[in-house]
């Protein structure tokens with residue numbers, strides 16, 4: 001392999017999914033205690049659920065490294081990978097590595113649990129127990145995200161490769177033969193359009209984030225966003 005060889009690894013839907021998920025999780029977490037911006041917190045929660053539903057589908061029909069088959073590692077492979085970490089010459093993974101794959105499965109699982117418990121709590125189903133569970137899931141998710149980001153940093157340092165940058169551009173060091181042929185731009189554009197449309201709808205006062213408790217949520221939201229004049 002030439003030093004400068006670059007291969008397209010992450011298609012646009014995976015990259016859009018990743019950064020919108022990261023942003024939505026961060027936004028929802030930061031706004032978790034705000035009564036005034038409750039609907040924005042809920043908007044991010046719905047976004048997470050929608051994104052995960054899309055990702056589950058894309059894991060079957062997406063491009064090579066997006067498909068679940070490319071990151072279905074056995075526990076023994078994960079252990080072998082972790083043991084090999086000090087050895088710089090160990091096999092490099094172009095798609096997800098075995099340890100990263102575990103974090104991804106856990107993140108997807110916690111996203112569903114956090115989103116679902118939040119949905120039920122917002123709709124006043126399940127009471128205090130589910131509200132508590134929602135908080136526990138969100139905090140567990142935060143811990144896994146820290147581990148995920150630390151793992152990305154370690155792997156980037158060991159392989160002298162900017163993996164976060166690769167999640168932005170889609171390209172990693174690699175031979176052309178290993179690259180995916182298409183970035184699936186059309187599907188990526190659909191994901192982006194759906195998310196931006198949903199966010200605009202919510203910010204304009206509509207959508208499920210406002211509907212469940214329209215008496216309380218709308219005035220708070222309108223005041224917060226300064227969308228209407230009182231006159």
Ligand code: HEM
Nearest residue numbers: 014021022025095096097100104107145149152163164167
């Ligand atoms: C600055 C923060 C972050 C960076 C730099 C980062 C970077 C990355 C990178 C490089 C990968 C590919 C991993 C690999 O090579 O195996 C990845 C995958 C992933 N990350 Fe992150 N990440 C960040 C934050 C987050 C957050 C906050 C979440 C969840 C809320 C998240 C969820 C995921 C998921 C689910 C995948 C799998 C993507 C897929 O296959 O669809 N990441 N991340």
